[in-house]
Amino acid sequence: MFMNYVDYVLFHHQIPNLRSFKLTCNKFCAANRVHSWVSTVSHHKLRELHLHFFNQEPDVIPTSVYRCESLMMLKISSPRCAFNPPYSISLPSLTTLDFHGLRFLDEDLTQQFFSSLPALETLIIKGCEFHNHQKLVISLPSLRVLNIYAALFEPNELSSPIIKVCAPKLQFLSCETDSLPRQYILSNMPVLEVVMLNAEECGKPVLTLEEVHRNARNLLEDLVNVKKLYIPACLVKSLPHEDFMRRNLPFLTNLTYLEVFRPCSGRDILSVLQIMPNLEYLTFDKAYASSEDELTPYIGEMLPQCFQSRIKEIQINEYDGSLEDFPMIIFLLNNVPALKITTVIDSINDYGDPVETIWLRRNSLNS
Structure with a gap:
């Protein structure tokens, strides 16, 4: 009944412009129907998109999300759903991005995505998991607020990850992880005013004392x-x-x-x-x-x-x-x-x- 109603609203009415679209679905919503809905609204100069899925299907997030050129705000909450965007994305107007509960499985794909959002000003990553990541790299020229909250990095036998942020306009940075990263690299941030770094535990002692002190000195310089x-x-x-x-x-x-x-x-x-x-x-x-x-x-x-x-x-x-x-x-x-x-x-x-x-x-x- 619900899916038929959404079909009726979207496909049987002329909608010239659509400012905001919010969708909450459980596991009984068919992925192909969700893809069709999001693809349709993305062609109506959509500015805000909120997606909340109670679903662990790997392809529940439509690829059309990442090619909506009018989109200014994107919020996706999908506990333990794999983050799997296309290699080519186009979100030139996006200023606010909020991810909650996603699982990042490919380090190269993660870095490419977080370097392909030229207008992004606010980035929130809450309760997400990072698997097979030696580094988390975020390089965004317009970013002003970065909030990484309750990030879980897959236990690594060799070392804790490196978190690297390059954002010349960043003013506020909050980063809370399950264990202390091997190194914070906060480069090119002349206007950074507030920094919150938190970790539940110290992590594995994988570095020599000299390396620890060198990383600490570099962090202080940043x-x-x-x-x-x-x-x-x-x-x-x-x-x-x-x-x-x-x-x-x-x-x-x-x-x-x-x-x-x-x-x-x-x-x-x-x-x-x-x-x-x-x-x-x-x-x-x-x-x-x-x-x-x-x-x-x-x-x-x-x-x-x-x-x-x-x-x-x-x-x-x-x-x-x-x-x-x-x-x-x-x-x-x-x-x-x-x-x-x-x-x-x-x-x-x-x-x-x-x-x-x-x-x-x-x-x-x-x-």
Whole structure:
């Protein structure tokens, strides 16, 4: 009944121009009928196309989707459906692309597709799987927003993948993967302001320490213009801390906000702050230290420059009252003269009590 109704609407009415077409189908919708519908609407100066399939057929996505020259927005949600576009695509007007749940199986085809969208400004890749990919390469001249969320890379015995992005107009980048990529390459991004990098785990230790430090230095050079930075603890731990202490790394002078996901040592936090002289806001999920003596080397000349004059607010998440939490909190309250507000957010206890927030002004522990 549903398929007959769609046939009637599309094939028995004259439709000069069609602004938007949204289609949700389950596995009982025949693929050939879906192909026919999409092919028909794509010839009516279609501007927006939303496709949501509950179907794992490899050919459920019509090839006509990739040849609609009037299309400006394309959203495809098809859990675990294979991404299999033609080698030749024509989407010259496309400015927004949203993929959800697709499976990318061919690295060359993926790279070719993400290099063939000249007008694309917003790219969202959510919950997608990448199989047999040593690299994920995205090269788009007009891209301004890139959001890669909950990306799953097929376990690789040799290494984690490389994520390479080349987008000279990019302003916002968010990349969340199942494990830390072997390398981030963010080239030619002079206007990039906000970067969010997150990973569920560190991944396999497939690189030498020298390679890890070299990749980290290159990443920092790519981030010199960023104003807000969100990074996981495992990435902070991979950075060359001896170079931080010598301040022998690129300085992120434009950075005013830093957030570190997941627990990290206090020494790691204080080391990375050495190259962020103008930081004003700092947030991290628990910074542990065995004692106050462990943080003593960072007093005096090695006190991060931002602590002396710039930092305004610090937020500490996942506080559980353990002894290893106190040294970092005491250090911050006693050694950051510019600090105005410290927020310590309690972790939820076993009874599910509401999260409690404690506001501590500088030196309040002594009052």
